[in-house]
Structures are given as C-alpha cells and as structure tokens.
Amino acid sequence: MSDSSGGEFETLGGWPGLLRELAAGRDLDPAYARAALGQVLEGSATDAQTAAFIFGLKVKGEAPAEIAGLVQAMLAAAAPLELDDPRATLDIVGTGGSRALGGRAFNVSTMAAIVAGGAGAKVCKHGNRKASSTSGSTDLLEALGVEVDLDGPGVARCVREAGVGFAFARVFHPSMRFAAPVRAELGVPTVFNLLGPLAHPGQVGRQVVGVADPSLVNLVAESLLERGVERAWIVNGDELLDELTTTGVNSVVEVRAGQLTRFEIDASTHGMARTTNDELGVGDPGENARVARGILAGEPGPLRDMVVLNAAAGLVVADVAVDLDSGIEAAAASIDSGRAATVLDSIIEVSRSA
Missing domain, CATH: 3.40.1030.10 (Nucleoside phosphorylase/phosphoribosyltransferase catalytic domain)
Incomplete structure (x- = not known):
C-alpha cells in the first residue's frame, strides 16, 4: 500500500479504531475494511493485528458491504488477468x-x-x-x-x-x-x-x-x-x-x-x-x-x-x-x-x- 493509502487508513482510525468498531459489533465502512486489508496485503500489519481483524469480523459476522471492500483490496493487489470476455x-x-x-x-x-x-x-x-x-x-x-x-x-x-x-x-x-x-x-x-x-x-x-x-x-x-x-x-x-x-x-x-x-x-x-x-x-x-x-x-x-x-x-x-x-x-x-x-x-x- 502506498503512503497515501496508509495515511487514509490512519485517518479512518487505524487499528485501534477498527478493533473498537468490531468489538462493539458495528459493521465497518467498506473503505475502512478495504484499507485494513490493504495493510495486511502490503505486509504492514503485524500478525496480531491481522488475527484480531479477521477473527473480529468472524465473531461479529461479516456484512456484504464489508466483503465488497475486502474484495476491492484483493483485486487491487492481484496480478492482472485479462480475459477476452x-x-x-x-x-x-x-x-x-x-x-x-x-x-x-x-x-x-x-x-x-x-x-x-x-x-x-x-x-x-x-x-x-x-x-x-x-x-x-x-x-x-x-x-x-x-x-x-x-x-x-x-x-x-x-x-x-x-x-x-x-x-x-x-x-x-x-x-x-x-x-x-x-x-x-x-x-x-x-x-x-x-x-x-x-x-x-x-x-x-x-x-x-x-x-x-x-x-x-x-x-x-x-x-x-x-x-x-x-x-x-x-x-x-x-x-x-x-x-x-x-x-x-x-x-x-x-x-x-x-x-x-x-x-x-x-x-x-x-x-x-x-x-x-x-x-x-x-x-x-x-x-x-x-x-x-x-x-x-x-x-x-x-x-x-x-x-x-x-x-x-x-x-x-x-x-x-x-x-x-x-x-x-x-x-x-x-x-x-x-x-x-x-x-x-x-x-x-x-x-x-x-
């Protein structure tokens, strides 16, 4: 993730804010979910942060909008595959x-x-x-x-x-x-x-x-x-x-x-x-x-x-x-x-x- 994306994650609340949201049982904004997974996929997140993030989602129950944000992060980090149709x-x-x-x-x-x-x-x-x-x-x-x-x-x-x-x-x-x-x-x-x-x-x-x-x-x-x-x-x-x-x-x-x-x-x-x-x-x-x-x-x-x-x-x-x-x-x-x-x-x- 670029510095600007990392800055976006911190602006949204960083790991402390994200984990507080999950602990309270509140769904994440798709942009927050996307930015958090971006941190994981860049290697910037610690194992503890990654584990807390994905298990917090599991315990709360993932929402479709969160999944959409996570998919966006996955595709942004993926190698290109251009199919004909x-x-x-x-x-x-x-x-x-x-x-x-x-x-x-x-x-x-x-x-x-x-x-x-x-x-x-x-x-x-x-x-x-x-x-x-x-x-x-x-x-x-x-x-x-x-x-x-x-x-x-x-x-x-x-x-x-x-x-x-x-x-x-x-x-x-x-x-x-x-x-x-x-x-x-x-x-x-x-x-x-x-x-x-x-x-x-x-x-x-x-x-x-x-x-x-x-x-x-x-x-x-x-x-x-x-x-x-x-x-x-x-x-x-x-x-x-x-x-x-x-x-x-x-x-x-x-x-x-x-x-x-x-x-x-x-x-x-x-x-x-x-x-x-x-x-x-x-x-x-x-x-x-x-x-x-x-x-x-x-x-x-x-x-x-x-x-x-x-x-x-x-x-x-x-x-x-x-x-x-x-x-x-x-x-x-x-x-x-x-x-x-x-x-x-x-x-x-x-x-x-x-």
Whole structure:
C-alpha cells in the first residue's frame, strides 16, 4: 500500500479504531475494511493485528458491504488477468471447510469445469492447493499433467484455445502470503475462505460457488449481488458439502438480474441415483487423478454423477443450458463424446507451451 493509502487508513482510525468498531459489533465502512486489508496485503500489519481483524469480523459476522471492500483490496493487489470476455466466462469453485468426508472429498469442481468446457462453456477456474480435502484443484491438475504456474497471458490463452484455463491463487494473489501464517495458526475458516471465490482475478461474470456452511450462503449471494455478477448459483450441498451432491437435497440461491432466488435441487428427481458419503471419498492427488481419468473415459458411478450435476449447474449459469435437465444431458454428452477428455488434453498442451 502506498503512503497515501496508509495515511487514509490512519485517518479512518487505524487499528485501534477498527478493533473498537468490531468489538462493539458495528459493521465497518467498506473503505475502512478495504484499507485494513490493504495493510495486511502490503505486509504492514503485524500478525496480531491481522488475527484480531479477521477473527473480529468472524465473531461479529461479516456484512456484504464489508466483503465488497475486502474484495476491492484483493483485486487491487492481484496480478492482472485479462480475459477476452470475462462477463461470459464461468468459474466453478468451492469455499472449502467441508468436513463431511473427513478430508477425502474428490475434487468435483475442477472436473466439473473441464466437463463444462467440453460442453461449450468458456471457463476460468480459480483455485488453490488443498484446503479441507486431500487434493485441491491445483494438486489435481498437477497430477493430471497441467502446468499450473501460469501468468495472466498464459491463463487467458488456455481459456481462448482450450476452452478452460486455471488461475492459481498463489500466482495471482501473492500478497496473501502475509496472511497465511495467521490463517494456519487460527485453524478455522475465516473471511479469506470467502474472498478466494469472490476475488477472481479475471472478474468473471458467471459463477457456481459451493459453500459448506449454510449460514454463509446468503452472505456470499448478497456479496455477489453487490459485485454485479451476470449470474451465479451459491450452493450448499446436503450434509454440509461445498458443492451439489447426490446424497440428498441441496440448497441454492441464484443471483440474476439484480435479484436473489432460492430453490432446492434433489438429484434423484433428475434421473440420478441417491448415494451416500461412503461412496464419494477418495485419497491423495494421485488417486484423484486416476478417478478423474476414469470419469473422462466414461466410467459410470456416483462420482461421475457428482461431476455431471455440478457441470450442469455451471452450464445453466453460463447460459449454455436452459435448465438443469438439459445441463445434465449436455454434461453427460461432453464426457461420453470424448470432448471433455479432449479439453483436458488441450489444457495440458497449451499450459505447457504458454
């Protein structure tokens, strides 16, 4: 942060004023939240100040306007990512924090992104290494042979030529390293788990955001509404998964045309077999990659259904499919035709030459 920005933070009240506001249970002005996170991302905040800030927000409960200010700070500090048509580009992402599978969840969102790409969506997946599972999106893609450390032009080229690109959070949000030790020591989900999906460096207009904690669904929806996305689904999976699942009824809030709409999805009413969490667990990135290759080769089963279901959601949000049933049909065809596998091969080839 520049000296003038630092001066702005002090003018607003600095750390003492900010912490007094949070301790009193009062929401921060978006500019105050933005300036505070700017201090963190510059490395000017101490670990104690960072911890007090993010935990104070958690205890009070983050407000959408605060989130908007924090997202502004994240994007201001981010490396540039200029996509050809960001408003039409899709991201499928989870916030993490799901413990339903004991950390053994398959990386559904990454595979759903690839399948959606095979069905005609333009996708820029924003992700990181493992959070609540044994394999994050970066871990899985590396195991599949994708070069993940691409800069903005490289990611944009992947989206343009392969249909799907991957923006590694550590490349585009390097300033997050200043908060990493505090996040690790706290050991609980914080506002940063929400900021990852909301602060996509390419500022995509179409998003499927999985949230494990049902109490945060409205906050994420209202934050995306305030950001002005074209269309988004915020999903809370059955049994507190951060994605649509086939184990039961999923809750969804749609952001579209400046409005929020709430509904439920039960995959069993869309032709999919009801499953249990015992059927959904996998192991390390290598096992994730083997399962992923099997799905793309046409192997049936509950994990394929999960991928198809979440890809279908993405296709609806991207306006490639008119409804979930047609999205499911298109996602299944993406796999069965071999187009999804071709997309993965293209991602690998383009990423290695970018």
